[in-house]
Amino acid sequence: MAFWGLPTLLIKVAIGVLLLRFIIIYSHRWFLNALSHEPGPFIAKFTDWYGAYHSALGQLHIRTLEAHKRYGSAFRGGPNKMVFNTVTAFHAPGVFNIHTAIDKELHRFKRRMISQGLSDPCMREFEPSLLEHVDKFVRNIARAASAQPGQWSAPVNMSEQCKYLGFDIMGEFGFGQSFGLLDGPTNRFLIDAVTAASHRSAVYGQFPDLAKVKLEKILYPRASSMRMKYMTLMTRLLRERLEAEEDGRAKRDLFSFIVHATDEETGRSFSQAELWSEARFLLIAGSDTTSTGLTALFFYLSRYPECYDKVAREVRSTFRSGHEIHCGLNSKMPQCVYLRACIDEAMRMTPPAGGVLWREVSKGSGGIVIDGHYVPEGCDVGASIYCVQHNEEYFPDSFSFCPDRWIVSEGNPKEKIELARQAFVPFSLGPRGCPGKTMAYMELSTAMAKALWYFDFEAADGDLGVVGAGKLGGPPGRQRPNEFQLIDHLTSTHDGPYIKYKLREDVSELLR
Numbered sequence: 449m450a451f452w453g454l455p456t457l458l459i460k461v462a463i464g465v466l467l468l469r470f471i472i473i474y475s476h477r478w479f480l481n482a483l484s485h486e487p488g489p490f491i492a493k494f495t496d497w498y499g500a501y502h503s504a505l506g507q508l509h510i511r512t513l514e515a516h517k518r519y520g521s522a523f524r525g526g527p528n529k530m531v532f533n534t535v536t537a538f539h540a541p542g543v544f545n546i547h548t549a550i551d552k553e554l555h556r557f558k559r560r561m562i563s564q565g566l567s568d569p570c571m572r573e574f575e576p577s578l579l580e581h582v583d584k585f586v587r588n589i590a591r592a593a594s595a596q597p598g599q600w601s602a603p604v605n606m607s608e609q610c611k612y613l614g615f616d617i618m619g620e621f622g623f624g625q626s627f628g629l630l631d632g633p634t635n636r637f638l639i640d641a642v643t644a645a646s647h648r649s650a651v652y653g654q655f656p657d658l659a660k661v662k663l664e665k666i667l668y669p670r671a672s673s674m675r676m677k678y679m680t681l682m683t684r685l686l687r688e689r690l691e692a693e694e695d696g697r698a699k700r701d702l703f704s705f706i707v708h709a710t711d712e713e714t715g716r717s718f719s720q721a722e723l724w725s726e727a728r729f730l731l732i733a734g735s736d737t738t739s740t741g742l743t744a745l746f747f748y749l750s751r752y753p754e755c756y757d758k759v760a761r762e763v764r765s766t767f768r769s770g771h772e773i774h775c776g777l778n779s780k781m782p783q784c785v786y787l788r789a790c791i792d793e794a795m796r797m798t799p800p801a802g803g804v805l806w807r808e809v810s811k812g813s814g815g816i817v818i819d820g821h822y823v824p825e826g827c828d829v830g831a832s833i834y835c836v837q838h839n840e841e842y843f844p845d846s847f848s849f850c851p852d853r854w855i856v857s858e859g860n861p862k863e864k865i866e867l868a869r870q871a872f873v874p875f876s877l878g879p880r881g882c883p884g885k886t887m888a889y890m891e892l893s894t895a896m897a898k899a900l901w902y903f904d905f906e907a908a909d910g911d912l913g914v915v916g917a918g919k920l921g922g923p924p925g926r927q928r929p930n931e932f933q934l935i936d937h938l939t940s941t942h943d944g945p946y947i948k949y950k951l952r953e954d955v956s957e958l959l960r
């Protein structure tokens with residue numbers, strides 16, 4: 449053999465070894481893996497690409513629902529992954545979120561600390577700041593509506609306005625000052641920055657190995673410049689917050705609630721760096737989700753006039769003024785039972801985080817059985833909130849917006865509602881379930897009650913009126929005109945609904 453032939457031979461051997469490795473791994477995944485006998489999309493037998501691909505396109509919730517229709521209530525969603533759409537999957541013991549599985553103790557500590565800042569008493573103290581932003585949100589709508597008194601306003605894109613509100617509230621809560629998105633465009637780049645971050649996390653959450661090949665350089669070419677802008681803003685906010693703390697100007701925010709708190713179990717406190725890193729995480733966790741919930745609520749109330757009339761009547765007969773609308777001490781909000789039912793129904797129809805959330809079956813547990821399917825330890829178990837909340841067994845006629853399904857009546861006994869409640873999981877459940885629920889309901893109920901108090905509203909006319917809705921003849925799963933459409937990547941992006949407003953109460957005080 450000539451010496452120069454050696455490299456060619458080595459390349460051939462390397463390719464041969466690689467091929468053999470692939471053949472062994474993929475044959476094992478296909479025929480010998482503990483989940484081999486489970487039905488599911490063909491590609492998911494071999495690779496996690498299935499979830500990553502649909503997540504990248506923002507359609508994982510829709511494709512998962514289709515897969516359940518085809519394969520049943522449990523299917524194989526990856527080589528070591530099972531997806532369920534039943535209540536049992538959410539209540540299964542011995543499964544942990546993949547993040548918590550990495551360091552459960554650290555997660556438990558952080559969780560206990562953050563929960564102190566998100567406790568009901570802290571939320572009551574924070575509410576005045578939250579309401580200032582809700583009033584600004586109403587003021588922006590009032591500006592549009594008062595341009596033509598007595599007439600319908602120009603259409604307002606509620607996705608934009610609700611995002612501004614959600615981000616400003618989380619800025620105030622996490623960093624002690626609003627980002628000013630409701631005031632003007634300077635910091636509105638934050639919305640794209642957070643969307644890109646959550647899109648990236650969604651894809652990598654489905655296929656963690658992709659993170660190693662730094663795919664974001666292709667998927668998000670603008671990511672690094674956006675990150676620079678984002679970090680510059682965060683650094684400035686941090687500095688200003690610390691200055692405010694030093695000269696006693698600081699408002700009630702996350703920092704003030706937990707800066708001196710200690711963890712009862714470990715006696716440890718948050719370092720400043722930890723606190724800021726949590727504040728940055730909360731920005732993603734709390735802004736996009738709540739604004740999606742509020743936008744969806746505007747969508748459904750503008751499509752279902754009987755529900756709109758009922759909730760408007762309830763709000764307008766419960767409160768005597770716009771100022772009375774709050775969730776604090778002596779609040780009348782608990783009397784607004786139908787409003788709460790509308791909020792829950794909007795989050796059932798269109799859960800803000802609807803994709804598949806994975807939990808790992810903990811090592812040493814010996815595996816678990818869910819709905820008769822054995823899942824070995826180390827495998828992931830997932831459920832899509834969107835699919836569970838559209839499971840007809842729990843929610844008949846699941847694509848109809850029907851707030852009455854949450855209210856006891858002759859045809860809707862308490863037991864039926866209790867069953868539905870178990871399958872109502874927009875905030876997920878368990879050790880990784882959402883600790884920001886109280887704040888989310890506070891924001892959703894005050895913003896919608898104030899909008900109904902000050903204005904009448906309807907879907908815009910013409911082409912703008914259908915933005916955000918499903919389209920007859922559209923892609924599979926996006927054909928229902930009365931369903932608000934989300935591009936789902938962990939949290940969600942959306943456009944519309946465009947809504948027109950008419951003033952019904954004096955807003956001069958708000959406009960001053």
Ligand code: HEM
Nearest residue numbers: 733734737738741800801805874875876880882884887888
């Ligand atoms: C409608 C509004 C909201 C919805 C639908 C929602 C939904 C969720 C869901 C589904 C999870 C679990 C994610 C997983 O299992 O991986 C979660 C976690 C979380 N949410 Fe929310 N959320 C909302 C609002 C908020 C708000 C306002 C805050 C904070 C102020 C917040 C803070 C968090 C945090 C810190 C976690 C992580 C919990 C942990 O890892 O232990 N969320 N949320």
